[in-house]
Amino acid sequence: MSANASSTVLQKPQILSCTPVAQSRLFRVEALDLRFSNGEERQFERLGGKGSGAVMIVAMPDPESVLLIREYAAGFEDYVLTLPKGLIDPGEDAVTAANRELMEECGVGARQIEPLCELSLAPNYMRHRMNVLLATDLYDKRLPGDEPEPLVVESQPLDDIDALLARDDFHEARAIAALYIARDRLRAEREGLVP
Numbered sequence: 001m002s003a004n005a006s007s008t009v010l011q012k013p014q015i016l017s018c019t020p021v022a023q024s025r026l027f028r029v030e031a032l033d034l035r036f037s038n039g040e041e042r043q044f045e046r047l048g049g050k051g052s053g054a055v056m057i058v059a060m061p062d063p064e065s066v067l068l069i070r071e072y073a074a075g076f077e078d079y080v081l082t083l084p085k086g087l088i089d090p091g092e093d094a095v096t097a098a099n100r101e102l103m104e105e106c107g108v109g110a111r112q113i114e115p116l117c118e119l120s121l122a123p124n125y126m127r128h129r130m131n132v133l134l135a136t137d138l139y140d141k142r143l144p145g146d147e148p149e150p151l152v153v154e155s156q157p158l159d160d161i162d163a164l165l166a167r168d169d170f171h172e173a174r175a176i177a178a179l180y181i182a183r184d185r186l187r188a189e190r191e192g193l194v195p
Helices: 094-105 161-165 173-190
Strands: 014-023 028-035 041-047 054-059 065-073 078-082 085-087 108-120 129-140 152-157
Touching (some): 054 065, 054 094, 054 108, 065 173, 094 108, 094 129, 152 161, 161 173
Parallel strands (some): 054 129
Antiparallel strands (some): 014 028, 028 041, 054 085, 065 078, 065 152, 108 129
16 A cells, blocks of 8 residues: 555445335345446445434543443343443434433433544444443433333443453443543543643
């Protein structure tokens, strides 16, 4: 790869058609017929996106700890440990959705919520985006949620991500990335590297 390859401007392929292939209550599969700038044509399949995206929250009950939830993951047919998360409802922004999800899943609200980043997962196949937010200054507040059973909430040291990675029940890539991003942001703030 040449040194200036990253400055090359790519022309997006032309979408010739977008056809629904399958639909369920949660997912819509689409076939995209594309023509690339060099004339090549290909068909790609993707999970279609709708709605306003989702949030994942790094909630800190104190300066050293983060809240994690244990919930059933149908894809793995087992319980997993992850960060609180959920869809952004119509009319909500990411901060409002994050606070609502915290109240529903962890029984706490946050007086301070700040966006950290936006993550995607398998962008070649999905349009889904996850807004990661940092929540601090927590207080007790429970809202009814849509979970089929009460979630188990655990507190773990944020600086000991390696111990979490050694567990069999903690492996969601977005949650791992979110914890590292939050940890590094907080370290930089403590060291005066972030205003």
